[in-house]
Amino acid sequence: MGASERQSHFARGLIIAGALACSVTLSACVNVNAPSEPIVIELNVNIKQEVLYRLVDSAEENIAENPEIF
Amino acid sequence: MTSNRHFARKAAVALLAAPLLAVGALAFIVAPAAAAEGRDPAYAAARANGTIGEKMDGYLGIVGSPSTEIKKLVDDLNIRRKASYADRARSQGVTIEEFAFTQGCLLIARTVPGEKYQAPDGSWQTRGSGPARVDPRCPSAG
Numbered sequence A: 001m002g003a004s005e006r007q008s009h010f011a012r013g014l015i016i017a018g019a020l021a022c023s024v025t026l027s028a029c030v031n032v033n034a035p036s037e038p039i040v041i042e043l044n045v046n047i048k049q050e051v052l053y054r055l056v057d058s059a060e061e062n063i064a065e066n067p068e069i070f
Numbered sequence B: 001m002t003s004n005r006h007f008a009r010k011a012a013v014a015l016l017a018a019p020l021l022a023v024g025a026l027a028f029i030v031a032p033a034a035a036a037e038g039r040d041p042a043y044a045a046a047r048a049n050g051t052i053g054e055k056m057d058g059y060l061g062i063v064g065s066p067s068t069e070i071k072k073l074v075d076d077l078n079i080r081r082k083a084s085y086a087d088r089a090r091s092q093g094v095t096i097e098e099f100a101f102t103q104g105c106l107l108i109a110r111t112v113p114g115e116k117y118q119a120p121d122g123s124w125q126t127r128g129s130g131p132a133r134v135d136p137r138c139p140s141a142g
Helices: A003-024 A044-065 B002-037 B041-048 B068-092 B096-109
Strands: B052-054 B060-062 B116-118 B124-126
Touching (some): B052 B096
Parallel strands (some): B052 B116
16 A cells, blocks of 8 residues: 555545534534635725825816816 | 984995995806816817716716717817826826826816716716716715
């Protein structure tokens, strides 16, 4: 029996033991499924809004100084 | 006698104040039109008839299928707008897009009834008598 074969036997044993433990104590098992949609976290939303508030005066000034392009 | 003098003084004040008030009121009426005063007539007409509208990104967009003249007009104005955004973004230490977006919020809020603007869902809307639908991130939207 090779070392790798022995390892895979051991691994298989662990999986079977895990599965058994799960089926015996069913309530303690939690299945986690990967979501099909990618998770998007919009970190820049709040930062951006803060920036926008700071820019309002300059934007107002821009309209007043260049009325022909707005 | 005293009351008569009082009346005379009040009347004089009223007579003096009336033209001042009238001038003040006139300034209020003229102010919104002043922004449109600097516009090229072709640009003013295209805004008024809804051929072009204000986009959320701070630039002008063409609502229907563009004619060559309209495209040239819009491109020219957008290039000049971008130059102004670049200057101000640099001095404020923000990106051009951030400045342009803020400008877009103001420009959409300032559209007058009948003009076109881009709503947060990307669709073209005609400004009615109520407020324009702006992006929730816009400063004016609180």
